[in-house]
Amino acid sequence: AIRMTQSPSSLSASTGDRVTITCRASQGITSYLAWYQQKPGKAPKLLIYAASTLQSGVPSRFSGSGSGTDFTLTISCLQSEDFATYYCQQYYSYPWTFGQGTKVEIK
Amino acid sequence: EVQLVESGGGLVQPGRSLRLSCAASGFTFDDYDMHWVRQAPGKGLEWVSGISWNSGSTDYADSVKGRFTISRDNAKNSLYLQMNSLRAEDTALYYCAKENAIVGATGAFDYWGQGTLVTVSS
Numbered sequence: 397a398i399r400m401t402q403s404p405s406s407l408s409a410s411t412g413d414r415v416t417i418t419c420r421a422s423q424g425i426t427s428y429l430a431w432y433q434q435k436p437g438k439a440p441k442l443l444i445y446a447a448s449t450l451q452s453g454v455p456s457r458f459s460g461s462g463s464g465t466d467f468t469l470t471i472s473c474l475q476s477e478d479f480a481t482y483y484c485q486q487y488y489s490y491p492w493t494f495g496q497g498t499k500v501e502i503k
Numbered sequence: 504e505v506q507l508v509e510s511g512g513g514l515v516q517p518g519r520s521l522r523l524s525c526a527a528s529g530f531t532f533d534d535y536d537m538h539w540v541r542q543a544p545g546k547g548l549e550w551v552s553g554i555s556w557n558s559g560s561t562d563y564a565d566s567v568k569g570r571f572t573i574s575r576d577n578a579k580n581s582l583y584l585q586m587n588s589l590r591a592e593d594t595a596l597y598y599c600a601k602e603n604a605i606v607g608a609t610g611a612f613d614y615w616g617q618g619t620l621v622t623v624s625s
Contacts, residue, residue, distance in 0.1 A: 397565070430611035432548075439598060439618060440540075440548065445611035451603075483548055487609055490562040492538075492550040 398422050398486050402495035408503040415471040417498045419484035424464045428488035431460055431469045434497075435480045443482075444469065474500075505529040505614045507599045512619030515589055523619055525582040525599030530614075533557070533577035536602045538612065539584050541595035541621075551597070552584065556606050567593075589623045596620050 399422035409415050419429065427447040432440040442451045444460035447467055457472040471478055479502055484495040511523040523539070538553040552563045552573040561573050572585040582599055596618040604610025 428609065432612075434548075439615035440612070441615075442603070442611055442613045445603060445613075451613065485548070485550075485611065487611060490553070491564045492553070494548040494550065497547045 397491050398425060398489060398493050400484055400486055400493050400495040402482075402484055402498050404498060405496065406499040406501060408501050409474050410503045411474055411476055413474045415474050415478075415500060417469045417482055417484075417500075419462075419467040419469070419495050421465045421467075421486055421488075425486045425488035427463050428486055429460070429462070429467050430485045430487065431458075432483045432485065433478075433480045434483065440483065471500075505601065507601060507614055507616035509597060509599050509616045509619035512597065512621045514622045514624065516625050517590060517623055519589055520585070520587045521589060521621060523584040523586065523597055523599075523621070525616060527580045527582065527599075527601070530601070532575075532580040534605050536604075536609075537575060537582045538600045538602070539573060539582075540598045540600050540612070540615075541593075542598070542618075543592075543595040546595075549595075554582070586621070589621075591623050594621060594623045 401420045429447045431444040434440040448460045459470045481497045481499045506528045508526045539551040554561045554573045570588045574583045598618045599616040600612035601614040602610040603613035
């Protein structure tokens with residue numbers, strides 16, 4: 397199975413900060429990479445798919461980049477509603493796998 | 504509006520069975536592959552199983568292979584997960600999820616249900 401490793405596992409940031417989360421795949425997955433946001437008690441929400449395509453309705457402060465094994469999710473100007481846990485996921489080959497998550501907390 | 508509504512969760516003893524259902528609406532169900540994803544309490548997301556639009560292909564996580572069976576009924580716009588030989592480690596919130604890619608393509612999960620809780624305990 398392809399292992400997805402996110403870093404950091406958690407981070408503290410302030411509103412207005414630029415935040416970057418990285419995701420590394422144990423083998424190449426071309427651009428079959430998605431990012432999700434999950435808030436407590438809620439289902440995950442798709443933010444980015446195909447590594448860099450913004451899901452409809454998602455604010456443009458979210459962006460994704462990368463291909464192959466190394467990927468990045470960037471939040472350009474953190475808002476209060478962005479404090480949540482973020483997961484990457486590969487859908488290149490079965491079994492599909494998620495990263496362990498990155499919790500973004502208020503500093 | 505796309506809706507996915509899971510049901511069938513509950514408390515079950517180890518070794519017993521449970522069948523989860525997911526009722527879909529607001530989109531052409533038989534145009535999309537569907538999946539089950541679970542989340543143990545306080546833990547991350549784990550993909551469990553997926554099924555193609557026409558039931559021609561199914562896949563499973565190693566942790567459930569041989570015990571769980573995914574199926575769908577396109578006439579009823581419904582997805583199912585038959586879970587046998589349940590273990591304590593299967594305790595989780597089970598989400599039904601829709602791919603965002605239409606027939607023949609592969610996509611991420613653009614819609615999720617709210618989940619149904621399965622607790623395996625004696």
